Amino acid sequence: MADYSTQELMIVAAAREIRDGEVIFVGMRLPIAAFGVARLTHAPNAVGLFECGIARYEPSAETLYTMADPANQLGAAWATGLLPMMTQLPAGRVDAGFIGGAEIDRFGNINTSYIGDFKAPKVKLPGSGGAADIAASAKRLLAIMNHEKRRLVERVGYITSPGFLDGGDGREKAGLVRGGPAAVITDRAILRPLGDSRELHLTSVHPGHSVEEIREHTGWALKTAPRVDETPPPSPAELDALHRVDHEGHWR
């Protein structure tokens, strides 16, 4: 049995998407742990931004329930308003941002608003928050979700956060000047947009999972990349960083 949990693998995979010196919209839960791991391993100069108006170098010393918790204010690099923070997105100064979602489709469009017709929805989800803004303007969008057929769908019914829209140059046609999904990290695999279509392809399979199984749990005919890797398990250094970040063992 592996000496790490699925969530720990997802955190480490997410951490690997952060490059040194980058400015990252962090978000809660797994991404904030990923940011912490990245800072302690290969990206000591990454900066984390939070929508409420916080920028941090070191992640908070304790587990946060919300980004505005007192522990996230203490020792912040900057505590300001939402606008000075979130407008860094359209100003082109954010390298990557993490978001989750109820549904994602094969072009990386994400729905966190309405299941069914928005005029008479079957399920009302909480809405965008800052996700639509991160998806529109971060240089790279990093999505983290559970890999279920009802979540990875052919086409979302409502695009809260734009991926590649109809694929190809869909973003450019909509007026978006940069960005788009760079990786979708699930509990089974990593998907990335490939080719001119920008369709999400299977690029990496987590240890213990198979291409077959992953396809079964995907709501569209998932294509595989020319080369499909096995996601490297957390290295000792990564695991050590993760244990330092997650000292309460929340993700074990």
Place this chain on the structure above:
Amino acid sequence: MADYSTQELMIVAAAREIRDGEVIFVGMRLPIAAFGVARLTHAPNAVGLFECGIARYEPSAETLYTMADPANQLGAAWATGLLPMMTQLPAGRVDAGFIGGAEIDRFGNINTSYIGDFKAPKVKLPGSGGAADIAASAKRLLAIMNHEKRRLVERVGYITSPGFLDGGDGREKAGLVRGGPAAVITDRAILRPLGDSRELHLTSVHPGHSVEEIREHTGWALKTAPRVDETPPPSPAELDALHRVDHEGHWR
């Protein structure tokens, strides 16, 4: 001989233009003294705003050379940026503002930018600062200047700060939704816009001056109001307030 100077009379006349509870863009020199006198007499709840980003209840305890001087920061009601302060103008939340100027014309337009063609000016003046914004959007514009023929002109060559433009509904035609000059306080008189034309008329003559003399020192055929008052000299209470504000005797 009067027990007050011309400048003291101008300050008191300006103070009388401030109503209790009003929000006023103050400016330096005479207007700041006027604000102090108003606060100590009939307008204890007036609030003074400064373009650099300061709001004050009590005026500073000492003479200021600029509005951003340390003495104006100490004990301020609010020290913020230029935008949160100056945008109160277009937001319609400023009752009145004081400005000076090199030239004013018979419709109250003020020039502080260029004498002569702006492409090859005879004299380059410092420019608008915030005057254009105050003139555009304060509910009432209060101008203070010396009464000289070369300053009170038929038509300014360059409108830095819009008065009534060509008169009548000139402001409305230009898209201005409120405001315009309410009073021009000079060292000889007070002029106010009257009638449909909104042309500046002589409404009050300072003690010791005459209508004849004032007309001679005005660069257009100055009309008189149906009733021309003599500017009341400073009352004992006003003089007392002025002496408390101007404890260094700068304006005596």
Place this chain on the structure above:
Amino acid sequence: MEEKLVSLPEAIRAHVSDGDCVVLGACLEAAIPFAATYEIIRQGKRGLDVAAPISDTSSDLLIGAGCVGQVTGAWVGNVSSGLGHNYRRAVEHGEPHALKIRDHSNLSFGMALLAAAYGMPYAPVRTLLGSDILTSNPEFRLAENPFSNGGEKTVLVPPLAPDVTILCVQRADVFGNCHFWGSSGVAAEAALAATSVVLLADEVVPPEVIASDPSRVLVPGYRVSAVCHVPAACHPAPMTGRWQRDSAFFDDYHKRTRERGGFLAWLDEWVLGLEDHDAYRTKLGASLEDLRIKGEALSAPANYAAH
């Protein structure tokens, strides 16, 4: 200067009317004025347009209590526990009644307030492009940037001017001058954009305390309509340097409000059955005291001396 210190019930009676657009929760997850949320419910206000980027459970509560006609914002739910059950019931089944939703993203919401605060006719933004938020909220307009050569697309956001913005602040004086620190979300813009501002001060201090640091003033007193002294007004939300978040309370709310009946029982227990926020604090008892921040991590002083 005029003193503005009144009780919270008085402030809500005077400044919140049926149908008003009310900002509650401008600081996102922190400093949400839950005490005002509860009092609005007690006073039975109706048809409110509740506006906030993210309100944690404040909007969900008001919706369940039947106070809300429209939600304007980017997110409604329970930040640490999941979906907002009242929000779902209202939108999916019209229970207790139907609801209009004015969809925003966090950024477009903030820009709408900024436009109103700064007297701009609208705010042009480079966000929402490609999002169905442009479909479900038709008040946005798509336009070309007239300064671009190639017809760059831009979204025009109309101004949002609330009737009243209700804020929790760490300290205020009786004239409405206040200090706020920590991340402030859209609090400054919401205050400057509003017709009325109501402050719920965790502490009421002498005017000299506020005047000692004019750069920490969130909104000046002359723009404030009422100050209420309500310690822990933010509970169960946190407040920087004052109160930890009561995440167990949010969890409990989530579990108990899954069904309409459970919500009504919760509402009776925590809102309708309590006279005011004093009674609420008393009911919380020791658990509230546990959330009080007792440590000190003080800001380095700033000197304002002139000589």
Place this chain on the structure above:
Amino acid sequence: MEEKLVSLPEAIRAHVSDGDCVVLGACLEAAIPFAATYEIIRQGKRGLDVAAPISDTSSDLLIGAGCVGQVTGAWVGNVSSGLGHNYRRAVEHGEPHALKIRDHSNLSFGMALLAAAYGMPYAPVRTLLGSDILTSNPEFRLAENPFSNGGEKTVLVPPLAPDVTILCVQRADVFGNCHFWGSSGVAAEAALAATSVVLLADEVVPPEVIASDPSRVLVPGYRVSAVCHVPAACHPAPMTGRWQRDSAFFDDYHKRTRERGGFLAWLDEWVLGLEDHDAYRTKLGASLEDLRIKGEALSAPANYAAH
């Protein structure tokens, strides 16, 4: 994190290039980085676009020294003493050379920076209407507000993104994190809008001092390119809680620069003939010490403890 502490000459060499748009004097009359103005002159930079709402004599100095190709702003002169003689000579007689003027009001200038800082395609404003600033600066556009019924007029201000913004701050750490207090003019917008930010810190402090109060941070360190430790960098301008204004110095400048020859002598005496700001401070001697603020009027502390 990367240390960014360098000497002022190094910072100017690295971050100000001929032809750059440089913001100097973002805080209006206070905290003008005169030490940087002087160093730019010593290094003989040319063709700069100097941008500030009001720069007191900083822009006038740079114009007289031949460093400026364009002035972008609302006002150039000598705040306490009157007109700027170099500005007049350049515009009226092309001495030392001709100058382009990009006319703004204070508000339109601030909004232009805001648009760049916030990634807006432009800022629509309700000012400048009826002003000839719309004539002498043709980059503004007049447009109808598409949300109005009656074709309300509005002015569109294009974004202004400086190449470098140079700011004086009361204190900073070696990583570029800084505190600023007192009125800040357009400093925050100018910093966020710029490609590079150079800080002239009156005091360099340990990182814990800045981290003790994240709400007082003007611009976070990761957006700053260089920090220079230059006490009294603002002289003769004031700085809240640190330095009084040297109004006599401004007066003397005004009198001595009436003629071009007088200006050149002044420039030799106070800029070209001095190696750096240490030499400048030494030359000022006791008169600078008189301007140092020695009193204390300290801000009430803010607590950031989490427990």
